[in-house]
Amino acid sequence: MFPSTSISRTFNGLGRSMSSRLFSSSKLFSSSRLFFSSRLFLAFIFAFALSSCGLIPSQVSSSINAVNVDQSRLAIKGYDPVAYFTEEKPVLGSSQFTAEHMGATYYFSSAEHQSLFQGAPDKYAPQYGGYCAYGVSKEYKFDIDPQAWAVVDDKLYLNLNQTVQKRWLGEKDELIIEANNHWEVIADTPVKK
Known part of the structure; x- marks a missing residue:
């Protein structure tokens, strides 16, 4: 868990009371953790999809540049x-x-x-x-x-x-x-x- 003082510094100008209220509920904190986890998961899926489609060639044998077509x-x-x-x-x-x-x-x-x-x-x-x-x-x-x-x-x-x-x-x-x-x-x- 984040202490409310470090979170208030993160929000630059939102004030200690607003940031404390925002993250005092464990429900909100766990949903924000879920949000960041799902973003990480989506980033991983996106990177995997790009490399699988050949848009990021990982070896010569998979690159269409290596074949005259x-x-x-x-x-x-x-x-x-x-x-x-x-x-x-x-x-x-x-x-x-x-x-x-x-x-x-x-x-x-x-x-x-x-x-x-x-x-x-x-x-x-x-x-x-x-x-x-x-x-x-x-x-x-x-x-x-x-x-x-x-x-x-x-x-x-x-x-x-x-x-x-x-x-x-x-x-x-x-x-x-x-x-x-x-x-x-x-x-x-x-x-x-």
Whole structure:
């Protein structure tokens, strides 16, 4: 319980008699404690809800900034990531076969590809969240052309366009090492426009 003298100082100018009367009743004191407890509880719920919705990203894997997506959160412009491995070519996926990974939606050309991806999404998802591999090696996040691709050491790499792809292929081993180091730093940063 608060002594009435400390409460009167808190109310600055309300006077000792008013503050004594205000808190003399244990009922009023317990309701004010309940009010402060409920405010604390609501603050906790609000903070939890924000972090659960991804508005306060807690790790790279949960941040949509780490994945190259369009406004509807579609990755690789709708191309099937599994087809790069199984058919060795870009194949446009279908909205009939989808899967979610790291906040992005991936399309697939078949239920089989969808199932393969769901069983091992990190194996089939493009490196660097689907951003241009060459750009990431230079500490930038560039969009990609799904036709500019390579599978190297069982990992999918995408590039900005065919010209950048040719340059990247000429130095891919060094550029992959550079990009791996830079990705840890830039993965969660927003794309500069």
